[in-house]
Amino acid sequence: MHMKIKSMILLVALLGATGAAQAEESVWTWLGTIWRQNEVNPVSNAAWQEECGSCHFAYQPGLLPTQSWEKLLDAKALEDHFGENAELDADTLKEVRDFALENAADKSWYKRARKIAKATENGEASLRITEVRYIKRKHHEIPEKMIKGNKDVKSLSYCDACHTQAKKGVFDEDTVRIPNYPDWED
Amino acid sequence: MKRLTAMLMVLGLFAAVPAAATPASDTLLVKYQSDGAGKPDAAKGKKDWTREEVVDGEKMSCATCHGTDFSKPGKHHKTGKVIEPMSMKVNAERFTDVKKIEKWFKRNCKDAWGRECTVQEKADFLTFLLAQ
Numbered sequence: 001m002h003m004k005i006k007s008m009i010l011l012v013a014l015l016g017a018t019g020a021a022q023a024e025e026s027v028w029t030w031l032g033t034i035w036r037q038n039e040v041n042p043v044s045n046a047a048w049q050e051e052c053g054s055c056h057f058a059y060q061p062g063l064l065p066t067q068s069w070e071k072l073l074d075a076k077a078l079e080d081h082f083g084e085n086a087e088l089d090a091d092t093l094k095e096v097r098d099f100a101l102e103n104a105a106d107k108s109w110y111k112r113a114r115k116i117a118k119a120t121e122n123g124e125a126s127l128r129i130t131e132v133r134y135i136k137r138k139h140h141e142i143p144e145k146m147i148k149g150n151k152d153v154k155s156l157s158y159c160d161a162c163h164t165q166a167k168k169g170v171f172d173e174d175t176v177r178i179p180n181y182p183d184w185e186d
Numbered sequence: 187m188k189r190l191t192a193m194l195m196v197l198g199l200f201a202a203v204p205a206a207a208t209p210a211s212d213t214l215l216v217k218y219q220s221d222g223a224g225k226p227d228a229a230k231g232k233k234d235w236t237r238e239e240v241v242d243g244e245k246m247s248c249a250t251c252h253g254t255d256f257s258k259p260g261k262h263h264k265t266g267k268v269i270e271p272m273s274m275k276v277n278a279e280r281f282t283d284v285k286k287i288e289k290w291f292k293r294n295c296k297d298a299w300g301r302e303c304t305v306q307e308k309a310d311f312l313t314f315l316l317a318q
Contacts, residue, residue, distance in 0.1 A: 056265040083242060084264065085296040089289070158266070 040112045042169035045099040047092055055086065057160050059129055060169050061103035062113030067125035069100035112171060130156040142184070152179035206316050208274075210284045215309060223305040231314025234307060239299045246298040248311075256318040273318045281316060 040062040043049055052058040061069060071077060075093060078086045088096065101107070105117040119134035126132055139147070139156060147153050153161045160166040165175040178184040215226060236254065238247045244263075251269055252260040257276045260269035271277045281287060291311075295303035303311070 055262055055267055057267075079296075082264075085293040087289075087293055087296075089285075154266070 037110045038112065039110055039171060040116075040169040041103055041108050041110045042167075045096070047095045048099050051088060051092060051096055055084070057158065057166065059159070060113075061100040062105050062108040062110055062169070063116060063129045063135075064104060064132070065106045065117055065120045065125055066101055066104040068120070068127055069097070069104050071125070072127055073097040073100055110169070128157075142178075146178050146181050146184060150178070150180055208281045208316075210287060211281045211312055211316055213284055214287060214312060218305040218309040218312075221305045223309040226309040226313035228310065228314040228317060231307075231310035231312070234310060235314065237299075241298065241300045248294065248298055250298065251294075256315070272315055274316065275318070281312070287312070 040060045043058055043060055048061075049058050064072075072081070073093065073096060075087075075090070078088060078093070105113045105120065108114065108117070115134050116132055119132055120126070129135060135156075147156055159171070162176050162178045163171050164177050165172070176184075218226075235248045238245045240246070246263075251263050252272055256273035257271055259271050261267070262269060270279070272280060274280045291303055291308050295301065295307075
């Protein structure tokens, strides 16, 4: 009897703990991968860092699914990359494209990347990280004045304006510092 | 031996001009001329630097992002990303990589003027910038 109660409590506790995770993935996925890395796989490719990072934050491939990277990293598409010319020579394009496709959200085992994969598995893949449902929801509670109305942030696209460890692929809430709003969490 | 001395003198001459050329810029200026450019004109390059064209409803020139003080960093007009200074005096990496120079000429001419620059324009810009 005693034993039964104990195991019941344990089961309830376990279910409770998985509750949050269940929102983005099945309990089996969660249980099977408890020990995998958190966050998003950091950039490990020099060409990626150089080619993407010379104009904007070098967004990690794990922030978008394969389908999005395939559309973005295409010779023709790069001629008009959100209004800018970002043409690459064929060799460089192949290298950054391969890197993206190998590390895209749906290929990654990093937890946050998996959540992005889950959020983008149905429907047309967005070309903008800021339009991924999961990313939108995560920033939902931040008032507009702290992002758009903040002269040192301006848009959700500038990850590293607030995510101090963004370069390492870490987007955890504890690492967030919003410029001009030191007490943003209150 | 005489020839060697002469060669060394010529090399010495090149070395004596401070930060005004790099192996990459030399290669490109030769290439531009063989591709049809005339004598590089730094004054034309200077004028072109601030020549504005309207691209996608926005007035654009080289200076829009790079500015006109070459010892200072510029700023990307959309992403706000800092662009390292154009002057070789403060940025030793400038004009040291043929592929990089050509890549940015291609992209930036299209972004600022809506078309690729001619070899003459590139020769003018490069000569103008090397002297900054």
